[in-house]
Amino acid sequence: MATFQVWAPFARERVEVELTHSTVPMERSAGGWWTARVPGAGHGTAYSFRLDGGEPRADPRSRWQPAGVAGPSAVYDHDRFEWGDGHWRGTPLAGAVGYELHVGTFTPEGTFAAAIQRLDHLAALGVTFVEVMPVAAFGGQHGWGYDGVGLYAVHEAYGGPDGLKAFVDACHSRGLGVCLDVVYNHLGPAHNYLSEFGPYFTDKYATPWGRAVNLDDAGSDEVRRFVVDNAIGWFRDFHLDALRVDAVHALHDERAVHILEVLSDEVDAASTTLGRPLWLIAESDRNDPRTVTPREAGGFGVHAQWDDDVHHALHALLTGEREGYYADFGSLAALAKTLTRAFFHDGTWSSFRGRTHGRQVDVERTPAWRFVVALQNHDQVGNRAAGDRISATLSDDLLAVGAGLLLTSPFTPMLFMGEEWGARTPWRFFTDFEEPALADAVRQGRRAEFAAYGWNPADVPDPQDPATFEASKLDWAEPEKEGAARLLRWYTALVRLRRELPDLADPRLYRVGVSYDEDARWLSIRRGAVGVVANLADRPAQVPLDGSIDRSVGHNGVLLAWHPRTPPPDTDRIELPAHSLAILGLAR
Known part of the structure; x- marks a missing residue:
């Protein structure tokens, strides 16, 4: 037994659910809804709706379209799927990537x-x-x-x-x-x-x-x-x-x-x-x-x-x-x-x-x-x-x-x-309309x-x-x-x-400090005890630092650098190669 329902207030006289070998009239109820109960119908049963004797149409709330949107709908039983994620308790959005x-x-x-x-x-x-x-x-x-x-x-x-x-x-x-x-x-x-x-x-x-x-x-x-x-x-x-x-x-x-x-x-x-x-x-x-x-x-x-x-x-x-x-x-x-x-x-x-x-x-x-x-x-x-x-x-x-x-x-x-x-592959606009x-x-x-x-x-x-x-x-x-x-x-x-440095995931915007030189094309960002320095110029740059280096972390204060040959920073500045970025440990 399957129950078919559809909201079709524009139907004037009748709505029918059309199955493979039969057509069943639906009963009108309040608010423009129509309902029919069909014995023997179940998971996989193909069906469509006819409004006032018109062309068969897919269910607006169809859960399954095995032949695509141009074909009939099919009854789908969600309970048939065996989930294995019973342990899953969700994931936070804060701190996510x-x-x-x-x-x-x-x-x-x-x-x-x-x-x-x-x-x-x-x-x-x-x-x-x-x-x-x-x-x-x-x-x-x-x-x-x-x-x-x-x-x-x-x-x-x-x-x-x-x-x-x-x-x-x-x-x-x-x-x-x-x-x-x-x-x-x-x-x-x-x-x-x-x-x-x-x-x-x-x-x-x-x-x-x-x-x-x-x-x-x-x-x-x-x-x-x-x-x-x-x-x-x-x-x-x-x-x-x-x-x-x-x-x-x-x-x-x-x-x-x-x-x-x-x-x-x-x-x-x-x-x-x-x-x-x-x-x-x-x-x-x-x-x-x-x-x-x-x-x-x-x-x-x-x-x-x-x-x-x-x-x-x-x-x-x-x-x-x-x-x-x-x-x-x-x-x-x-x-x-x-x-x-x-x-x-x-x-x-x-x-x-x-x-x-x-x-x-x-x-x-x-x-x-x-x-x-x-x-x-x-x-x-x-x-x-x-x-x-x-x-x-x-x-x-x-x-x-x-x-x-x-x-x-x-x-x-x-x-x-x-x-x-x-x-290097592009990602283009593509369609497959048949008409x-x-x-x-x-x-x-x-x-x-x-x-x-x-x-x-x-x-x-x-x-x-x-x-x-x-x-x-x-x-x-x-x-x-x-x-x-x-x-x-x-x-x-x-x-x-x-993930490892809490300061990088800190969502407080008012704690983000940024300095830059528009002409020299360098940028320095302070995130708590972490400094992010970038050189967008096509030549090396001396970038001043917002704070002193904590040489007890990373490689003399360098936590990560795109160019491995990036030298350890001086006390108040770092020399960056062209087009490079470094993440530094700073003293609080």
Whole structure:
């Protein structure tokens, strides 16, 4: 016996659940819900819904789409999976180091099962949680995942719901938490039939990616429940530890209680029920600390948010790029501000936006671990015309300096897959839409977007070309090469040092001291009894130190240096080779 339910207030006369050999009428109940109990149906039973005799449609809350989003749904019994993580009690976000990966390009096979075989690499690297890009079922075989349609199902090409559970179980067995990227601001265009069922979307607002989800218009109570139930299901049924909520600035909601506040309240309640910490991480470009301000203090209560200003400051400084949103960045002063204030734009003029932007962070009350920062991530690589990583243009020396500045920052650092060895493979925008008109629209739209920024459209890879997808897969032979292996050892040492030295994980922004010389291009950072000094110039530099050296630690005070020939510091300065970074023990 299986019970089928669907919210379909737009159905005028009837809703039926269509099985392989029969069609069963459903009973209307309050609030636009329809229900049917079907004897003999169980795990694996294929089904669809017909509204008023129309075409069969997948269940909006389908847990399993074995034939993809274009096919029927299938009954899925969560209790059939045998978990092995009974010992798992969650992982703290404070002090964490993240690692973002895309299942389809993390390995040549592009599956959860293949990704499990690489988890020992992540454990050895020392990261504490894996952030998985969206896996909600979407059209085609491969894509970034932000065009999900079956938000409750797991993309079958990756391994389906059992595959995700096995991946999470394997992560937990290695001490790794798992964060899943979820998208609630829009749905994908391929086989998206939610608007036939009910008022899932609204025309009050617009998003760059599709119709806005209805969070505050008529009928939005059930839509909000759809979102909240989805979030809690990932925690409860798939044992996830965190959700990264995509583009929350596109969650248009004018109700008195914003959907983010509702989500954070429900997730905190689920954390108590499940007996382990659960985290919400927001992607937001508003630079508004109220996102991560606790609810009792008048904020939304989201636990952390991505902080792109740190990325922009690092990227522009290392690469020299000043186009687009990098225009206001690139100076040591900009980096110093983000390292001590979290946001560069905190009520200041943004030339890219043509207006003032952001709000100041209360550094006395807001711990830095609430800001997730990156030197590279899927957005900042994949949304470049050619999908080129910074390793395509920077030397290993500058890559190492960037890693040192990221991993000694007071924030929650996150790496992008392959970054740890300076991967040379690009990571491009790729899609697999089966509908010719949709495929061509995506292709032309991508070229037009970059043409507006001065790129030659002929240089923009065709997102529909399978070669674009294949080129984006990591090359796992690279870490065995000498230069890549050295960079990997550097990343591993930095992560270990961050774990071993409490001062490096100290989240108090007001205790971070930064001095710099814009002309000489050196930077000196004080983190308690730890000093981080960097030379970004292409010549040696004498960098003054903030405090005296503690020669009882490290190699005469040098805890870690990118250039092993870095001499021990004098009492008040250190000589650094070009493009280098050193971490020093300082007297308190």
